Amino acid sequence: MATSSEILRRAEEIHAARQAAIKPLAEVLEQREELLRQLAATDEPYGRVYVAAEAAGWTSGELAALGAEEPKQRPKKKGRPRSRTSTPRKSTEPNSSAASTSPTAEVPEQQNASDKPTGVASTGSTP
Structure with missing residues (x-):
């Protein structure tokens, strides 16, 4: 049976071989990352x-x-930045829905029979 010192020595040899294999990989990875930074630039x-x-x-x-x-x-693209409004724009026209529901809203005038455009046949009844 192997002694503990022999086991430890063998483990160190295996570890040293693995360490030697990783060193070139670490160096190439460092070079690769630098080249990728240069490429991105x-x-x-x-x-x-x-x-x-x-x-x-x-x-x-x-x-x-x-x-x-x-x-x-x-x-x-360079140019004038787009303006963004965070609130909706106010309408300059009066609110037509409020005027139509008001009891004092103006009633549109009705057209008399004499105001009818020429060429329109009369139905024979007077409004």
């Missing part, structure tokens, strides 16, 4: 120059044929 300028190329007459198909992919981010 080019997104905004790339989108800007891509749009400038389109404005100069290049189509997205032509740019793709040249190897230029659609940008992940297009530049934000």
Whole structure:
């Protein structure tokens, strides 16, 4: 049977081999993260120059044929910001529903038989 010191020595050897394998992975991960940060930093300028190329007459198909992919981010349009109202606008017209329910509301005038436009046949009855 193995002694406790032999077991511990063997465990340390296994751990050292695993530690040696993880060191290059950690270094590559660090490089990869730095490159991804650098790539992300080019997104905004790339989108800007891509749009400038389109404005100069290049189509997205032509740019793709040249190897230029659609940008992940297009530049934000500059201009006047949209105003947003948080309250509804007040109407400048009087409230017609209140006027029609009022007992003193004005009654529209009725048209007399003599006021009828010409060419309209009379029914023979007088209102």
